Amino acid sequence: MPQARLQARTLFISDVHLGSKDCKAEFLLHLLKRIEVERLYLVGDIVDFWAMKKQMFWPAEHHQVLQQLLKMAKQGVEVIYIPGNHDEVMRKYRHPDVASIRIQKQAIHTTAKNQRLLVMHGDAFDAETCHSQWLSLIGDHLYDVVMFLNRQTHKLRKKFGHNYWSLAAYVKSQVGKVEQVIGHYRTAAVREATKRKLDGIICGHIHRPEITKTDGKLYVNTGDWVENCTAILESADGELHLLRYTDATMTKSAEEAQVLNRGREQQHAT
Template sequence: MKTDFKTIVISDVHLGTKGSKAKEIARFLKQYRCKNLILNGDIIDGWQLKKSGSWKRKHTRFFNRILKMIENHSTNVFYLRGNHDDFLEQILPLQIGKLRIQTDMIYESFGKKYFITHGDVFDSVTTNLRWIAYVGDIGYTFLLWLNRVVNHYRRKSGLPYFSLSQYIKGKVKSAVSYVDQYESELAKMARVKGCDGIICGHIHQAENRIIDGIEYMNSGDWVETMSALAEDHEGNWQLIYYNEIDFKSIQIEAQTSLGFFEEERPVIPLRKVSFESFKEDDNPPSYRL
């Protein structure tokens, strides 16, 4: 089982909400090393925090894990704005050491170019009819609450986790049609940008497939799916699902592989922090990593 990747992409953690799997993603990131970590939007749920959400210690631990990745493994971290963390617009773009916060980016690797964006910019509902988006968010929050109730009784009965919300979305024709249209439109955007593929999030639907010659990849979410995209050191991409990870095998491999996972040092304050602002441009910054 691979545990060392060139790049890992996660999105839609929605920290600040009851549905956020903050403990699980912190555990996930603890098992893996990567040169680049891309946080592709909706990491913090500003919408819910303004209403009824709350910030807990486990949400802070997620960012502590990110800091340890930077400090112990020199991981480059890119935080791309989503629609639920749109409050970041006030500070974009910003670079603090190895952490960059920006709108989107073009990622170049092994001769291929990928346009990476959260995906909400292509959603006319969230961009043009914001009040409808908020109403939809309320409905989705209720669905997640119902999902927790159902799985509480399933656990008591010894049954495995079942995503009620994903099941319902898969049965609603309009939702299925929306996902298909969303994926096709993003693939077209990648072609317009002169890219070989596109990496997004937003719709909480993990995917890795070819659409009209364009690599379409969606990292899923950490509310229901608990998934991430990972690129190995040969340029191959795969989806990793938390529920399919054999954590015991990873720990054994880490212990037996000499120098593979050194004992992590505590995070210490950086002595020197550099602030940079990117020049305004119509095209997102491109990174060859």
Template sequence: MFPKSWMTLAQRPTGGATMRYRACWISDLHLGSKKAEAKLIYSFLKKNEFDVLYLNGDIIDIWRWKQAGLLKAKNTQEHINVVQRLLKLAKKQAQVHYTIGNHDEFLMHFLGEQHSEREFGNINLSERVTHVTASGQRYLVLHGHQFDLVTRTAPWIAKLGDRGYEFTFWINRIVNRIRRRLGLRYWSLAKFIKSRVKKATMIIGRFEESALHYAREHGYDGIICGHIHNPEIRLHDEGPAYLNSGCWTDRGNCNALVERADGSIDLIQWDGEREILLKSTDPERDGVYFPTLEELNEKPTKSVNEPLQTV
């Protein structure tokens, strides 16, 4: 039998597969580009509730808008729906923070020379922000391109690399079209390359080291970023934790970091209906399955190490 707190959550009137998060971090939506999973992004924002929502950079892909002009008509409304949902959340439900990335760096002009935080339409716009968890842990939140040597020193190479990334997704679409016809499940070429190519893993490793060094030097308990499209929770016996919220440009990812009521942070994947728990800052909950409200309203057959409580 599930603990009482699960039942309390199930009785909430929102219905569907809704979860409530004390805080949530999503990044690299790349709205405006063909690779943005706009439908999945919208369903995540629609079916869940947030006390605080962090949009951690590259939410809008201005690089793509400059190259392609307007979005294709068939995709435009899906992307607009996401923007409208974010504005509605900021107005009626959540405290929304937008930290600027490299693909939406044009927004830095609104911060002025001092890069001070500004508010636009109930959304707090900044370069970085500090989040304090329910357990008192201090996390630095920023997109992460600040730790990417190529992006900082040779932006033209970064843009060239982005073209290569687009080509990878073009191949990925063709491969998965064939796989669907053969009755095979979705397969991510981008994820395969990152996990198998030695140079890619070295770049990711250097990025993590730079981010952790900065967090350590400034006295943070952890750092939360995006940018490299590689979702992760990495804890250390001594020193700050490294968390990366991944991206929403590949059905094989669609990740978010979410804070539970007890202050622990989980890395999840969204499949359109429910969250899939991948990793947690709470070792006892690593790999534990979190059921949806629909499943809770049925006869429960599973148990969990630690219940999700409302906040």
């Protein structure tokens, strides 16, 4: 698989859940090391303080992801950190800048196409959409079992040379009411963008990656690095792309990566 550098204007990632056994830090670390980007948005739940309260878990790869983020910030990448509910303690941080990383409750991002997009984690919509319903549908304990099986499935597939496949995401997709809850979440997010007279919204929180248009507004969900291993990338021409990582390789073809790089070159040429 190609290991060429990937160039882009902006990268959006969320729901990494460092400190959780379910975090796929190795995939994210590979992406961060190979991408050249002007701006990076950390859209919440980067560190899972909830999980670490239950059990302390901090392997070397989790530390390396943090080190890589700090390195990128020091090298001139504009890093904007928008805390989520699992790292909400950072919302109370009094200093807006930490090691060259700017902490904000939310942001408005303007793409190269002059689209103005609200960037926020998305837990603010819980009261309206009852996002926690999908957890109650299968039960907290059952979800823990599913995530345990997800880890074991990944280990087994890796042993036999197969790419990562999310058992957890598959199970959730089979629960019909989960799709209904996600639809309510999408509607609430688009409503917020409309209320603010923006062109759309980029959020995370529900671990369901997506780029779509709803009621004329752009709805973008970054997904996660627990189940789906996804990020949103803005190319030089302002187009948004959903990237998936499995076993340190991108499922997007090498040709698509070249298109992104070519867009950047054309922008510099003009």
